[in-house]
Amino acid sequence: xxxxxxxxxxxxxxxxxxxxxxxxxxxxxxxxxxxxxxxxxxxxxxxxxxxxxxxxxxxxxxxxxxxxxxxxxxxxxxxxxxxxxxxxxxxxxxxxxxxxxxxxxxxxxxxxxxxxxxxxxxxxxxxxxxxxxxxxxxxxxxxxxxxxxxxxxxxxxxxxxxxxxxxxxxxxxxxxxxxxxxxxxxxxxxxxxxxxxxxxxxxxxxxxxxxxxxxxxxxxxxxxxxxxxxxxxxxxxxxxxxxxxxxxxxxxxxxxxxxxxxxxxxxxxxxxxxxxxxxxxxxxxxxxxxxx
Numbered sequence: 001x002x003x004x005x006x007x008x009x010x011x012x013x014x015x016x017x018x019x020x021x022x023x024x025x026x027x028x029x030x031x032x033x034x035x036x037x038x039x040x041x042x043x044x045x046x047x048x049x050x051x052x053x054x055x056x057x058x059x060x061x062x063x064x065x066x067x068x069x070x071x072x073x074x075x076x077x078x079x080x081x082x083x084x085x086x087x088x089x090x091x092x093x094x095x096x097x098x099x100x101x102x103x104x105x106x107x108x109x110x111x112x113x114x115x116x117x118x119x120x121x122x123x124x125x126x127x128x129x130x131x132x133x134x135x136x137x138x139x140x141x142x143x144x145x146x147x148x149x150x151x152x153x154x155x156x157x158x159x160x161x162x163x164x165x166x167x168x169x170x171x172x173x174x175x176x177x178x179x180x181x182x183x184x185x186x187x188x189x190x191x192x193x194x195x196x197x198x199x200x201x202x203x204x205x206x207x208x209x210x211x212x213x214x215x216x217x218x219x220x221x222x223x224x225x226x227x228x229x230x231x232x233x234x235x236x237x238x239x240x241x242x243x244x245x246x247x248x249x250x251x252x253x254x255x256x257x258x259x260x261x262x263x264x265x266x267x268x269x270x271x272x273x274x275x276x277x278x279x280x281x282x283x284x285x286x287x288x289x290x291x292x
Contacts, residue, residue, distance in 0.1 A: 018058040018232035021051035021239045022224060025062060025077070029069030029103040039066060041076040044243055051241040052084040058232055060085070061224045062111065063095045068102025068124065071178050075185075081110035093231075095224045096120040101206050102128075105217070106182065109189040114218045115227055122212035125182055126204030127175040135162045190216060
């Protein structure tokens with residue numbers, strides 16, 4: 001629009017310089033907690049669309065920092081990135097930050113080229129499901145639990161019931177199906193770039209950046225700025241697209257208005273806060289697996 005001004009502008013400001021839109025996706029993948037939003041398609045789609053629809057961009061660079069989470073949301077985010085790349089004919093470069101593991105690695109595979117820092121944590125190509133069993137504690141305290149269902153398997157996997165073989169078989173079947181989908185996704189995206197056998201790649205292990213590159217899980221070592229300058233030149237311009245953030249009150253109570261809080265039941269608010277704290281603890285446990 002203002003190209004006629006280029007001869008009078010410093011090189012880094014000229015409209016003819018390459019432009020890279022940057023987006024940063026960080027957090028546990030899923031709905032998140034009352035205190036911290038999670039990564040899911042609903043929370044990131046606007047930013048992704050804005051990045052790809054930016055005028056005269058040469059590429060989109062997406063940084064991912066996630067220990068994983070929901071396999072469904074991981075796939076949805078990945079597929080949306082690929083669809084936008086195809087629609088706008090724009091190349092995608094993805095970059096792992098501290099960690100791109102499990103669902104985080106699923107998303108990072110959306111890149112036409114995938115990079116990580118040499119100290120990034122990459123991989124964890126597997127599935128984990130966990131729960132608690134408190135049936136013996138209830139027996140010790142002589143507590144009866146009364147559950148009424150229509151459907152004999154409606155209370156399957158109930159943490160208050162003793163573990164049984166049928167429940168374990170169901171979990172193994174579900175996790176196996178999801179794991180198969182994950183493995184196929186890696187094969188489809190990395191193809192002949194993979195340099196290690198299935199037993200090495202798909203057993204749930206994770207590696208630092210250089211080792212992940214040796215396995216063929218990423219294309220190279222580097223950060224978004226150095227790689228993009230290498231690809232597009234020192235005068236490349238970066239246009240950051242931020243993910244929308246909720247206000248603190250809305251994160252905690254589902255509303256950002258004091259009036260809504262005043263009309264709420266105090267006990268309900270307390271339960272909501274307690275539930276949010278439990279979710280935060282679960283999220284922290286996911287990060288802690290990778291020393292973060």
